[in-house]
Amino acid sequence: MSQNLETTYNPKEIEPKLYEKWCENKYFHAEVDRSRKPFTTVMPPPNITGKLHMGHALDNTLQDILIRYKRMQGYNALWIPGTDHAAISTEVKVTNQLKEEGIDKKELGREKFLERTWQWKEEYAGTIEGQLKKLGVSCDWDRERFTMDEGCSKAVEEVFIKLYEEGYIYKGSRIINWCPVCKTSLSDAEVEHEEQDGSFWHVKYPIVGTDRFLEIATTRPETMLGDTAIAVHPDDERYKDIVGKTALLPLVEREIPIVADYYVDKDFGTGAVKITPAHDPNDFEVGKRHNLPEINVMNDDAAINENGGRYAGLERYEARKIIVKDLEEQGYLVKVAPHSHNVGTHDRCHTTVEPLIKQQWFVRMEELAKPAIEAVKTGELKFVPERFDKIYLHWLESIRDWCISRQIWWGHRIPAYYCDECGEVVVARQRPEECPHCGNAHFTQDEDTLDTWFSSALWPFSTLGWPEKNEDLDYFYPTDVLVTAYDIIFFWVIRMVFSGFAHTGKSPFHTVFIHGLVRDSLGRKMSKSLGNGIDPLEIIDQYGADALRMTLVTGNAPGNDMRFYNERVEASRNFANKVWNASRFILMNIEGKEITEPEAGDFLDADKWILSKCNRLVREATENMDKFELGIALQKVYDFIWDEFCDWYIELAKQRIYRAQEEPEAANAALWVLKTVLMDSLKLLHPFMPFVSEEIYVKLVPEETSLMMSSWPQYREDRAFAEAEEVVEHLKAIISGVRNIRAEMNVPAARKTKIYVVSEDDKLRAGLSALKDSVIRMASASDFIVQSDKEGIAEDAVSVVVPDAIAYVPLNELVDFEQETERLTKEEARLTKEIARATGMLNNEKFMSKAPEAKVQEEKDKLVKYQQMLDQVKERLEGLKARQP
Numbered sequence: 001m002s003q004n005l006e007t008t009y010n011p012k013e014i015e016p017k018l019y020e021k022w023c024e025n026k027y028f029h030a031e032v033d034r035s036r037k038p039f040t041t042v043m044p045p046p047n048i049t050g051k052l053h054m055g056h057a058l059d060n061t062l063q064d065i066l067i068r069y070k071r072m073q074g075y076n077a078l079w080i081p082g083t084d085h086a087a088i089s090t091e092v093k094v095t096n097q098l099k100e101e102g103i104d105k106k107e108l109g110r111e112k113f114l115e116r117t118w119q120w121k122e123e124y125a126g127t128i129e130g131q132l133k134k135l136g137v138s139c140d141w142d143r144e145r146f147t148m149d150e151g152c153s154k155a156v157e158e159v160f161i162k163l164y165e166e167g168y169i170y171k172g173s174r175i176i177n178w179c180p181v182c183k184t185s186l187s188d189a190e191v192e193h194e195e196q197d198g199s200f201w202h203v204k205y206p207i208v209g210t211d212r213f214l215e216i217a218t219t220r221p222e223t224m225l226g227d228t229a230i231a232v233h234p235d236d237e238r239y240k241d242i243v244g245k246t247a248l249l250p251l252v253e254r255e256i257p258i259v260a261d262y263y264v265d266k267d268f269g270t271g272a273v274k275i276t277p278a279h280d281p282n283d284f285e286v287g288k289r290h291n292l293p294e295i296n297v298m299n300d301d302a303a304i305n306e307n308g309g310r311y312a313g314l315e316r317y318e319a320r321k322i323i324v325k326d327l328e329e330q331g332y333l334v335k336v337a338p339h340s341h342n343v344g345t346h347d348r349c350h351t352t353v354e355p356l357i358k359q360q361w362f363v364r365m366e367e368l369a370k371p372a373i374e375a376v377k378t379g380e381l382k383f384v385p386e387r388f389d390k391i392y393l394h395w396l397e398s399i400r401d402w403c404i405s406r407q408i409w410w411g412h413r414i415p416a417y418y419c420d421e422c423g424e425v426v427v428a429r430q431r432p433e434e435c436p437h438c439g440n441a442h443f444t445q446d447e448d449t450l451d452t453w454f455s456s457a458l459w460p461f462s463t464l465g466w467p468e469k470n471e472d473l474d475y476f477y478p479t480d481v482l483v484t485a486y487d488i489i490f491f492w493v494i495r496m497v498f499s500g501f502a503h504t505g506k507s508p509f510h511t512v513f514i515h516g517l518v519r520d521s522l523g524r525k526m527s528k529s530l531g532n533g534i535d536p537l538e539i540i541d542q543y544g545a546d547a548l549r550m551t552l553v554t555g556n557a558p559g560n561d562m563r564f565y566n567e568r569v570e571a572s573r574n575f576a577n578k579v580w581n582a583s584r585f586i587l588m589n590i591e592g593k594e595i596t597e598p599e600a601g602d603f604l605d606a607d608k609w610i611l612s613k614c615n616r617l618v619r620e621a622t623e624n625m626d627k628f629e630l631g632i633a634l635q636k637v638y639d640f641i642w643d644e645f646c647d648w649y650i651e652l653a654k655q656r657i658y659r660a661q662e663e664p665e666a667a668n669a670a671l672w673v674l675k676t677v678l679m680d681s682l683k684l685l686h687p688f689m690p691f692v693s694e695e696i697y698v699k700l701v702p703e704e705t706s707l708m709m710s711s712w713p714q715y716r717e718d719r720a721f722a723e724a725e726e727v728v729e730h731l732k733a734i735i736s737g738v739r740n741i742r743a744e745m746n747v748p749a750a751r752k753t754k755i756y757v758v759s760e761d762d763k764l765r766a767g768l769s770a771l772k773d774s775v776i777r778m779a780s781a782s783d784f785i786v787q788s789d790k791e792g793i794a795e796d797a798v799s800v801v802v803p804d805a806i807a808y809v810p811l812n813e814l815v816d817f818e819q820e821t822e823r824l825t826k827e828e829a830r831l832t833k834e835i836a837r838a839t840g841m842l843n844n845e846k847f848m849s850k851a852p853e854a855k856v857q858e859e860k861d862k863l864v865k866y867q868q869m870l871d872q873v874k875e876r877l878e879g880l881k882a883r884q885p
Contacts, residue, residue, distance in 0.1 A: 004587055005699060009580035011544025015691045019133055027708055028138045030078035032475045039075035040479040041067060041509075042460050043139060044492070045147060047086035048124040049093050052131045054518040054526060054564060055485060057536035058556075061549045062515055062630060063483045064137045068687040069625050071138070072712040078476050079138065080463045082145035083125045087411040087452040088182055088190075088348050094120050094410070110409050117410045121146070131537055136545045136690050138708065145463045147455040148412065155462035156412045156455045157429060159503060164427045168364045169404075171416075171425070173294070175281040176403045178356040179346040180302035180316075184407040185360055187451055188400065191344040191353050198341055202334040203327055205230060205247040205274070208255055214239075214247060214272045215334055219341060220279070221327070222320045224249065225308045226297040229275040230258045231286055233266035250332040251323065252309065259290045278357040294357050300407075302354050316354070361405040361414060361448065369396045371501035372494060381497065384513045384628045385559040388486060395490045396498075404451045411449030418444050457495035460508035467503075482509045485517060486559060513628050516561035518552070523563055539569055546689035547572040553688055554638070556631040575638060576692045579685070582646045583696040586674045589657050590700075598669040605767045606731075606774065607673045608724030610649040613640065614677045615719040621684050622712070630688075637684045645677060648732060655773040675700065680713045727767030731775065734768075734807045737800030738779045745814055752782035753813040756793050759786070759805035768805075782813075824877050831870040838863040 022028065030038075041063055046056055063079060071077040094117045095105050105113055125146065132139070145152060163169040177186040201221050204213040214230055230247050232239040239258070246255040263286050264273055277287030278296040287294060297308045302316040311319045327333040344353040373396050375381040376389045383389040405414060417426045421440035426432045434441050458466070460482075464473045478500070484493060493512055500508035519525055520532040527533065539548045550572035556562050617640045624633035653670040660667035678700060686693040686707050697707035704710055738755060747753070755775065759765050765786045768775075775784045790808075797808040838859050841847050848856060 004591060005580065005584045005696065007584075009577055009692060009695075011546065011576070011691060012541075014695050015134070015136070015540075015545055018691055018694050019136065022138065022706070022708065023141065025706070026142075027706060028079070028140050029142050030076050030140055030476075032471045033076050034475070036074065036076040038476050039067070039070040039077045040476045041079050041481050041483065042463055042479055043079065043081045044482075044484050044488075045082040045084040045145075045456060045459065046128050047089055048083050048121050048128070049086050049089045050124065052128060052135075052536060054534055054536055054552075057135060057548065058515060058518050058552045058562075059483060059485065060132060060135055060137050061552050062513070062556075064135070064139075064549075064690075065553065065630055065687040066481060066483065066513075066625075066628075068138055068690060068708060069712065071708065072683065072686070072710065074711065078140055078143070080143050080145065081129075081132065081137070081139035081141065082147070082459075082463060083121075083128055084456055085121070085146070085148045085411060085452060087406060087408060087449060088184060090117060090120065091408045091410045092182065092348060113409055121148075134537060134540050134545060136549065138690070143463070147452070147459070151465060152455060152458070152462045153412060155458050155466055156450065157415050158467045159454075159458060159499070160415055160450070161427055161429065162503070163363060168368060169361060169427075170364065171359060171361050173357055173359050174362065174401075174403070175278075175284040175355050176358050176360050177344060177346075177353045178300070178302075178358065179349065179351055180300065180354055181349050181351040182346065182408070183300045185358060185403050185405060186346060186353065187403055187453070190347050192347045192350075193342045193344055195340055196343040198339050198343075200337045200339040201324060201327070202337070203250060204332045204334055205250065207242055207258070208246045208248055210242075210245075212242075214242075214258075215270045216272055216274045217269050217337075218274060219339060220320070221323050222304065222311075222316050223276045223279040223297065224274065224323065225252060225304065225311065226276045226278050226295040227252075227256055227274045228277055228287065228292040228295060229256050229290060230272055231261045231264050231275050232258065232272050233264040234260040234262060236264075236266040236271050238271065250330065251326055257290075257292075259286075259292075261286050261289065279355055281355055284357065296357055298354060298356060360403050361416075363402040363404055365399045365401050365498075368498045368502055369399050372396055372498040375497060375501070375507050380510070381507045382511050384511060388489060388512070388514045388559060391486070391489050392494060395494055399494075402451075404454050405446075405448040406451055407447070408449055411452060412455055414446040414448050414450060416446040418446070420444055453491055453495055456492060457499040458503070460496055460500060461504055477504065477508075478506045479509045481511045481513055483513045483515065486514050487517065489514070511628075514559045515556070516559055519561050519563050521563055521565045523561075534564060539566075543569050543573045544576065544691070546576050546692050550575065550634065550638075550689055553630055553634050555635070558628055575642065576689065578642060578646060579689075579692060580696065582641075582650060583678060583682075583700065585650065586671075586678055587696075587699055590671055590675060593660075593668075593671065595668060595672050595675055598665070598672055602665050602669040603673075604666075604669070604770055605721075605724040605727040606649065606652040606771055607669060608721035609728035610645065610673060610677050611719045612721040612725050613644050614680050615716055617684065618680065618713045619715040622715070625687075634688050637681070637688070641681050641685065645681060648728075649677070650674070651778050652728075652771065652774045655777055682707060683710060683713050723763060724767070727764060728771075730764060730802055730805060731768060731771055733802040734800060734805070735775060735779045737802070737807060738781075738809060741798050741800065741809060741814065742780065747780075747814050749780060751814075752780055753809050754783045754785065755779060755781045756797070756808040757784070757786045757805055758788070758790055758793070758808070760788055761804050764804060821877065821881075824873050828870065828873050828877065831866050831873060834866045835863065835870065838866065 043063060044059060046052060067077050067079045098105055098108065098116065160169060177188065177191050179186055198219050200217045200219060202215055202217050205216055206213045216230065218224065227249050232243065242258050243260045245258050247258055249256050263282060264271065275283045275286050275292060277284045277292055278294040295307055297304055298316065299305045304311045304314050304316070304319045306312050308319070311323065314322065324333065345351060346353055373393060376393060383392065415427055415429060417428065417431055419435040419438060419440050420442040422435060422438040424435050424437040426436065426443070431443055431445065460479050461473065461477055464477050466473055482493065496508050500506055517525060524530060524532060536548060547569050551564070551569045554568065554572070617636060621633045621636055624636070653674060656663065656666040656670040682693040682697045690708065694707045698704070734757060757768055765788065769786045772784045775781060793808050794810050796811045798811055798814065800807040841859050842863065
C-alpha cells in the first residue's frame with residue numbers, strides 16, 4: 001500500500017471518513033478498568049432549542065483537547081455527552097411553532113403539548129449531535145444522556161424527595177421574579193439587569209387628622225394600589241411625631257399606618273417610603289416585621305386585578321398612565337423627575353420582570369452552600385484562572401433561597417400531590433393511594449415543573465447512574481475537570497457543587513476550567529439581534545474542523561474573551577496545508593526505503609538540534625497542557641512545526657536526501673530524524689487538530705491503527721543536545737543575515753556569493769563546516785569557508801555579526817558595480833523629474849485653488865515620498881563609488 005498523501009489536503013473528504021473510523025472502533029468509549037487511572041469530564045449539555053453556536057464550538061473544542069491529551073497519556077478517559085431540556089426556552093419555541101400552525105397551547109392540552117415537545121427534542125438533539133461530530137469531539141456517544149431521560153429523571157425525583165424530607169425544600173408565599181409573558185417564576189439567575197430610562201413620580205400622601213402630608217417618590221406608580229404602609233427611619237427626627245399615625249392612600253382612599261423601620265435610608269429623598277409587600281422583595285420583609293397585609297394588585301399577565309378597583313383589567317403600563325393622570329388632576333402629584341435605573345428583564349424573552357407574591361417551591365440554601373464555600377477555601381475545588389473563585393464565593397455567600405418551581409408544562413413535574421378533600425400535601429415517588437390526614441383516595445399532582453437547573457445541577461453524577469450504586473459511579477466519579485464559560489458560574493457551577501456535596505458527599509470535580517466568550521471581530525457579543533453570529537458549521541464546511549478548532553484555541557487564555565476573524569481561520573487552514581505538504585515530502589522520500597535508527601556517529605548537529613528542540617517542546621507543551629494553558633501549548637507547537645521543522649530542518653536535510661545513492665547512511669539519518677520528529681510533532685498537534693494529524697500519522701506509521709490511541713511523547717534526557725543547538729542557532733543567524741543583505745542590495749537569486757565565517761571556537765567551526773552543503777544551497781552561496789582568522793577576506797566585505805563569530809560576504813560578488821551604478825543613475829533622473837513635476841503643480845496657484853483637497857494632499861504626499869527615495873538612491877550611489885575597486 002502506498003504511503004503517499006494526496007496532492008492537496010481535502011478536509012471535506014477526510015474528516016467524515018476519519019470520524020466514522022474512530023466511532024466504529026469505539027475509540028471514544030470507556031469502561032471500568034481498575035488497572036488504569038480514570039479521567040472524567042461531563043459536557044455542559046447544550047439546550048435542545050436550536051443549533052450550536054460559536055460558544056459551543058469553543059467549549060467543546062477545549063474539552064476535546066483535554067480528553068484527547070489525557071487519553072494519549074494513558075488515562076481511561078471518559079467524556080459524557082448530552083443535551084438539556086431547557087425548560088422555558090423549549091416551551092417558548094414549541095408554543096411559537098404551534099402558533100404558526102394556528103394551534104393554541106392551552107386548547108391542545110398538557111399531554112398533547114408534551115408529545116409535540118418530545119418530537120422537537122428528537123429533531124434538535126439529533127441535529128446537535130451531528131454538529132458536535134463534525135467538530136471532531138471524542139465523547140462517548142454510547143453514554144449520551146438527556147436531562148429528562150429515565151435515569152436523570154429518577155435522580156431528580158430522588159433529590160427532590162430527599163431534600164423535602166430533610167426540610168430543605170418547602171412551599172411558601174414569597175416575592176419572586178415573575179415573567180408576565182411566559183407566565184412563570186424565575187430564579188435570580190434568569191433575570192438580567194439593564195439600565196432603563198424612567199421617572200420618579202413624587203406623590204403626596206396626606207397624614208390623617210393633620211394638614212400635613214408626606215412626599216413619596218416611586219418608579220412604579222401602579223403598585224400604589226397595593227400599598228399597606230409608609231415607613232420612616234426610627235431615628236429620623238422629622239417624623240418621630242407621626243410614627244403610629246395613618247396616611248391616606250391617594251386614589252384608593254384607604255388609611256395605611258406609618259411605621260418606623262431601619263430598612264429606610266433617611267438621607268435618600270424625603271426619608272419616607274411607601275411599603276407594598278406584595279410587589280417588592282424588600283417591602284415584603286418590612287411587611288413581615290410589622291404584620292402588614294399583602295395586597296397583590298396584578299394578574300399573572302401583569303394586568304391590574306380586582307384589588308385595583310376602577311383600574312382593574314388595565315395592562316400595567318396603561319394603568320400607570322391613567323393613575324399618573326388621576327394623581328395630577330386630584331392634586332396629589334408634586335413633580336416628575338427623570339431617573340435612570342436598573343430594571344430586571346427575563347433573559348429568555350426580555351420582558352420586564354414583575355416582583356409578585358406567589359406560592360412557590362423553594363430550596364433553603366444557607367446550609368447547603370456551606371460545603372461548597374469551604375471546598376474553594378480549602379483548595380479542594382480550584383478555578384482556572386483563580387480569579388473566578390471570587391465570583392463563585394460572592395454568589396454563595398450572599399445566596400438567597402432558590403425558587404425552583406416553574407409554571408410551565410415542559411420539564412420535570414414536581415412530585416407533590418394534594419388531597420382533593422383536605423388539601424394535605426404529600427411528596428412521593430408516585431400518587432398516594434390514600435390521604436394520611438383524612439383517608440381520601442383522590443389526589444391531584446402539582447401542576448408545576450422544576451427549574452431546568454435543578455436537573456442539570458445533578459449532571460456529573462446523574463449521568464453515571466446515581467442514585468443507583470454502581471461500578472461506573474464508583475470508578476468515574478468524582479469527575480476531574482469541568483470546562484465552562486464564566487457566564488454560567490452561578491447558574492450551573494455553584495448548583496452542581498452544592499448538589500454534589502449534598503447527595504454524594506464529594507465535590508463533583510476538582511477543577512473548573514473557565515473560558516471566555518467568543519466575540520465578533522469588533523469585540524461585540526455574538527447575538528441574533530446584532531446579526532453578527534458566525535455559524536461554526538459554515539466555517540467547518542469552508543475550511544475544515546481543524547482550521548476552526550485551531551482558530552478558537554490560538555491565543556486563547558483561560559477566562560478571557562476572544563475575537564473571531566475569518567482571516568485567522570484562513571491562516572489556520574494554511575498551517576494545515578503546510579503540515580500536509582511537509583509530510584507529503586517526507587513520505588515521498590521514505591517510500592520504498594527501510595529507515596533504521598542511525599548510529600550515534602551518523603547524526604549531524606542539524607539532526608541533534610531538531611531532536612533537542614522537539615524534546616524541549618514535548619516538555620514545555622506538556623507543562624502548559626497541565627496548567628490548562630492550551631493556547632500557549634498550541635502556539636509553541638505551531639512555531640516549532642512551521643519555523644524550526646519545515647522552514648529550517650527540512651531544508652537542512654534535503655541535501656543528504658538528494659544524495660541518497662552516494663551516501664546512504666547520511667540519507668538514512670536525515671530520513672529517520674524527519675520521520676521521528678514528524679511523529680512527535682503530529683502527536684503534540686493531535687489534540688488540537690485531530691483530523692489532519694491522524695490522516696498523516698497512519699500513513700507515516702502504518703503499523704499503528706490510530707494516532708489518537710498512540711502514546712503522548714515524553715521528555716528524554718538522551719535527546720538534549722545543547723552544543724548542537726548552539727551550532728545550528730549560529731548557522732540560522734548567519735543564513736538569515738546573508739539573506740537580509742542580499743535582499744537589501746537587490747542581489748538576484750541566481751547570483752552566487754562566497755560566505756566566509758571567522759570564529760576562534762573550534763567546536764563551532766567544526767559544526768558549521770559539517771553543514772557546508774546545506775548552507776551553500778540555502779544561502780545561494782558559491783562556497784562556504786569556515787576559518788579562525790580574516791586571512792583572504794577583502795576589507796570591503798559585508799559582515800554579519802553573530803555571537804562568537806562573524807560572517808563575511810565579498811562586496812564585489814554581491815554587486816555588479818557597473819550595472820548597479822547605471823540602474824541607480826537612471827532611477828535618480830526619474831525621481832528628479834517626478835519631484836520637479838510635483839513641485840511645479842504645488843507652486844501653481846490655479847491648481848492649488850481649484851483642485852479638490854484630497855488631490856492636493858495626494859501630490860504633497862508624493863513629493864515627500866519621491867524626496868525620500870531620491871535621498872536613498874543618492875546615498876547608495878555614494879556608497880558604490882566609495883567601495884568600487
